[in-house]
Amino acid sequence: MGALDEGHFHVELENGVMKLGSLEVGFEQEPETLAIVDAVQVLLQGLGEDINREGIKKTPLRVAKALREGTRGYKQTVKDIVQGALFPEAGLDNTVGRAGGVGGLVIVRDLDHYSYCECCLLPFQVKCHVGYIPSGQRxxxxxxxxxxxxxxxxxxxxxxxxxxxxxxxxxxxxxPAGVAVVLQCLHIHSPSLESFFLGSNHQGWVKAIVHSGSGVFEIENADAWGDFLSLLKFRGLDVGRKPLKDSMEQSWCPYQSSSSVKLVGPANPEMVNAVASILKSLGEDPLRKELVETPSHYVKWLMNFRNTNLEMKLNGFVGGIVDPHKSNGELAHGKGQIQSELNLPFWSQCEHHLLPFYGVVHIGYFSDEEGDQTKKSLVQSIVHFYGLKLQVQERLTRQIAETVSSLLGGDVMVVVEANHTCMISRGIEKFGSNTATIAELGRFSTDSVARATFLQSIPASLAS
Amino acid sequence: MGALDEGHFHVELENGVMKLGSLEVGFEQEPETLAIVDAVQVLLQGLGEDINREGIKKTPLRVAKALREGTRGYKQTVKDIVQGALFPEAGLDNTVGRAGGVGGLVIVRDLDHYSYCECCLLPFQVKCHVGYIPSGQRxxxxxxxxxxxxxxxxxxxxxxxxxxxxxxxxxxxxxPAGVAVVLQCLHIHSPSLESFFLGSNHQGWVKAIVHSGSGVFEIENADAWGDFLSLLKFRGLDVGRKPLKDSMEQSWCPYQSSSSVKLVGPANPEMVNAVASILKSLGEDPLRKELVETPSHYVKWLMNFRNTNLEMKLNGFVGGIVDPHKSNGELAHGKGQIQSELNLPFWSQCEHHLLPFYGVVHIGYFSDEEGDQTKKSLVQSIVHFYGLKLQVQERLTRQIAETVSSLLGGDVMVVVEANHTCMISRGIEKFGSNTATIAELGRFSTDSVARATFLQSIPASLAS
Incomplete structure (x- = not known):
């Protein structure tokens, strides 16, 4: 085994074909890829989408690529990875103690990974802290x-x-003498309508801290855990004293306990079958106990984002509540003070990759009255409504701005800040990245002072 | 172009050979790889290393892989990347303003990248914030x-x-209507002996904030920059008001101004030629103006870490200052209070990848006297000394512990916390990761209360 087994060599792709020197391999033509592409088309149709629409016509292939990339661990073996990279390293000479290749704890902290939840097929984030105590002088x-x-x-x-x-x-x-692993995992919540209207904190993640130990770490209150946990503490992770208790909410995956995910009626059987075929194409056994319910869980998730014809109704509804036209027939441009509704949470689903994106919306408008709870609820409903479909952030921003402008007057500014799962859970893996988009209507599009005033009202949220 | 052009497909490597289905391509046999391997062997020999030593015998191949991977941008073209991913997106209908596919600013923040400094061939970190204003409904x-x-x-x-x-x-x-780019770059300092002994903050990075704008961002004080910079502010990056001023120290690369890097005598010409051949193998022109001095800069950097025979002398020196044996002939085990020297900075060079790693060392020991400046300087010298060679962190930790124990008595605990450039600047790209290692000598190896007491004295440093 050479240094080359250290990972993966990047191969350029051109015209959808993998090029390797003069060799070409048709990833698109592989049966697993084709099967996933077919299955995703069924899912898109189940969502009421036109699979030939420009934005999503290549979505099935993108999803196939992301899923196969995201589950490539099935084809990897650890032996190949580790064996070429064991190096001789001395321990202590003639001295009592532990260091180097004998007994000296090594821990690598804050390794960002993502995985796929076997219960619902959504990616979850993993911050991995892993260590071992060398023995045998290596x-x-x-x-x-x-x-x-x-x-x-x-x-x-x-x-x-x-x-x-x-x-x-x-x-x-x-x-080695022992291995210790601590994982901090984050799973997205289900975007249930109830949680929005009840004002519960749906932005919160389902968090889990789990650990595993072997060798000298097998005993929960072993001394070795004390050192390990102290070293984690230095990175701001206080997982408590030994023995470390796993903290995992009753239902890690919101889809595990059916009570937390209410949906009228059973999932569309064609869509469920399509997801089962995806599991098979990834090399999994859809009949494995933990996977039996996964297809219906994933379909339930997906159906939150189905295409609806509600748009007109909502517009009518909003127009009925607040008339954006003053009695003189002109839009109420730029009257009053700049008001803002900040940090309105939303969930959405990226139409390019069928992966969640989520974040907050900030809305600025002109009014003599400060925002009240009714206004906030209405605006939050609009945000929620436009989130729950296949989207791109740019469109979401525009749609919110257009609809809110009919409610709060023609001068509206909208800022959407979002984390995109598709920026971490594919080859790209830019874990800290965050996307912001702006829409500026009416006076906000021409008055840079108004823009700056609104933007300054948005509190800084340090990078997570 | 399909979705497959979105990046790179990972290909398994086994036995140093790239496997792609049933195809095998010998990366190790490619002439560029072989040339870099040869050149790195010259460099290792120039450092006084035995190129057949177990820890480094595969280093030339690892370096070749890392460098070719790290400069693969030469073979990529932007057109292929962007063209498959332009999506139709509406702007505003019948409304004054900017949103969506016409005029709505989009910005992706906090993209972690790394690059190679053309002046010294060392990797530097890049936090990239990039945005554009869509036009033409896409x-x-x-x-x-x-x-x-x-x-x-x-x-x-x-x-x-x-x-x-x-x-x-x-x-x-x-x-689009315009593109804006802001980069925050971090370059490591040169680990000059002077900076250690003068106590200057060599841990500080050379920082640069640079920006570039096209289209509506071409004018430095354009309104568009105001929005862009506000959106950066939300992520805790306050790069000031428009017009944005680039902040770049006089000499971004410490090797640019020769005065900041003093080294006796000219660089070894064989090593310089070897680095020039590496540049060529990467597809660069070693005669390009900016690259002419790069080989000698890199060799100067590397020569900080040459193998020396000083070890014995230092041990003798230390042994002469403080006798670890009390007059009764026994080691001074566990006498006095636990004292600590915390956050001693170090630089080192990973022998597996010829890439820097750096961080801080914490040392605990027993003594009735609190640490003074002389003791701190001595301990810092030891840390510095063991850093400046080709190393692995485990060995560095052990060597510091062994040597310090001869100075401060047999009961010593050493914690090394380090960032490894090899964890970010190769395929692995785990930007936030950090490694900690421990050595426990004498009483610290048996007394978990002593260990915990010392570990608690180390201040938490939140993940960077």
Whole structure:
């Protein structure tokens, strides 16, 4: 095994064909790809979408690529990764203690990964902290700890099993005195309508902290855990004292307990079958106990974003409540003070990759009256409404601005800040990235002072 | 162009050979790879290393892989990336303003990239913020903004040119109303001995903030910049008001101004030639104006880490100052209070990848006397000494512990916290990751209360 086994060599793709020197391999033609493409077309049709619409006509292929990339761990083995990267390293000479290749704890912290929830097929984020205590005068290349974690993250998973599999694989691969793994996992909530209207904090994530230990870390209150947890503390992660307690909400995946996800009627059987065929194409067994309900969970998630014809109704509804035209027939441009509704949460689904994006919307408008709860609820409903369909952030921003302008007058500014799952859960993996979009209507489009005044009212949210 | 052109398809490597279905391509046998391998062997020999030593015998191949991967942008073109990902998107209907596919600013913030400094061949970190104002009723897939940035980052670069090239490429590729790019760049300092002994803050990075604008962003004080900079502010990046001033220290690369890097004598010509051949193998012209001095700069950097025979002398020196054996012939185990020297900075060079790693060392020991400046300076010298060679963090930790124990008694605990450039500047790209290692000598290895007491004295440093 050489250094080349350290990971993956990037191969250019041109015209949808993988080029490798003079060789060409048709990824698009592989049966697994074709099967997923077919299945995603069924899902899009089930959502009421026109699969030939420009924005989504290549979505099935994008989804196929993302899913196959995101589950490539099934085809990887840890032995190949670790074996070329074990290096001789001395321990202590004639001194009592632990250091170097014998006994000196090594821990790599804050490794960002993502995985796919086996219960609902949505990606979840993983911050991985992994360490081991070398023995036998050898250490492993640091990047291998991340690469091994990645092998198991790139499968359909559940946090505790993910931690256990990483731990076990490193124990077998390195044969150290012990391996310790702590994972902080974040799963998105289900965007239930109830949570919006009841004002519950749907922006909160389902969080889980899980751990796994082998060798000297097998005993929960072993001394070794004390050192390990202290080293995590330095990074601002206070997971408590040993013995470390896993903290995982009763239902990690919101789709696990059916009571938390109410949906009228059973899932569309064609869509369910399509998702089952995707599981099979990824190399999984759709009949595996943990996967039996996954297709219907995923379809339930997806159906939150189905295409509807409600748009006209909502516009009518809004127009009926507040007349944007004053009695003199002119739009109420730029009257009053700049008011703002900030940090209105939303969920949406990226139409290019069928992956969630979510964040907050800030809305500025002119009015003599400050915002009240009724106005806030109405605006939040509009935000919610336009989120719950296949979207792109640019369109979402425009649609919110247009609709809100009919409610709050023609001078409206909308800023949408969002995290896109498609920016982390595919080859791109830009974990800290965040997208902002702006729409400026009426006076806001011409008055830079008004724009600046509104923008200054938005509180800074430090990068997560 | 299909969705497949969105990036790179990962191909498994086994036994150093790229496997693609049943196809095998010998990356190791490609002439560019072989040339870099040869050149790195010359460099290792120039550092006084045995190129057959277990830890480094595969280093030349690892370096070749990292460099070719890190400069793959030379073989990529932006047109291919952007063209498949332009989507029709409406602007506003019958409303004055800007939104969606016409005029609605889109900005993707906090994209982590790395690039190679063309002046010294070391990687530098780039936090990229990039945006554009759509026109012509079309928007580009968000990930393309990152992928285009990556094409230019993965070349030998200088911050301002990198910003300009990203900006120009997006302007040509998307043809929007304007493109804006702001880069925050971090370059490591040169680990000069002077800076250590003069106590200057060598941990500080050389920072640069540069920007580039096209279209409506071409004018420095354009309104559009106001919106753009406000959106950056929300992420805690206050780069000031428009017009944005680039902030770049006089000499971005410490090797640019020869005065800041003192080194006795000229660089070894064989090593300089080897680096020039690497530049050529990467597809660069070693005679390009900006690259003429690069080989000697890189060799000067590298020579900070040459193998020396000083170890014995230092041990003798230390042993002469403080006798670890008390008059009764026993080591001074566990006497006195736990004292600590915290946050001692160090630089080192990873022997597996010839890439820097750097961070801080914390040392705990038992003594009745609190640490004084002399003791701190001595300990810092030891840390510095063991950093300045080809290293692995585990060995560095052990060596510091062993040497310090001869100075401060047999009961010593050492914690090293480090960022490894090899964890970000290769395929792995785990930007936030950080590695901690521990050595426990004497009483610290058996007394968990002593360990915990020392570990609690280390201040938490939130993940950067």
């Amino acid at each position: 250490v492993v290349g640091l990047s291998k700890l991340s690469r091994v974690a990645d092998v198991f993250a790139k499968r359909l998973q559940e946090p505790k099993r993910l931690a256990d599999e990483i731990c076990l694989a490193l124990q077998h691969g390195i044969k | 928007v580009v897939g968000l990930s393309k903004l990152s992928r285009v940035a990556d094409v230019f980052a993965k070349r030998l670069q200088e911050p301002k040119r990198l910003a300009d090239e990203i900006c120009l490429a997006l302007q040509h590729g998307i043809k």
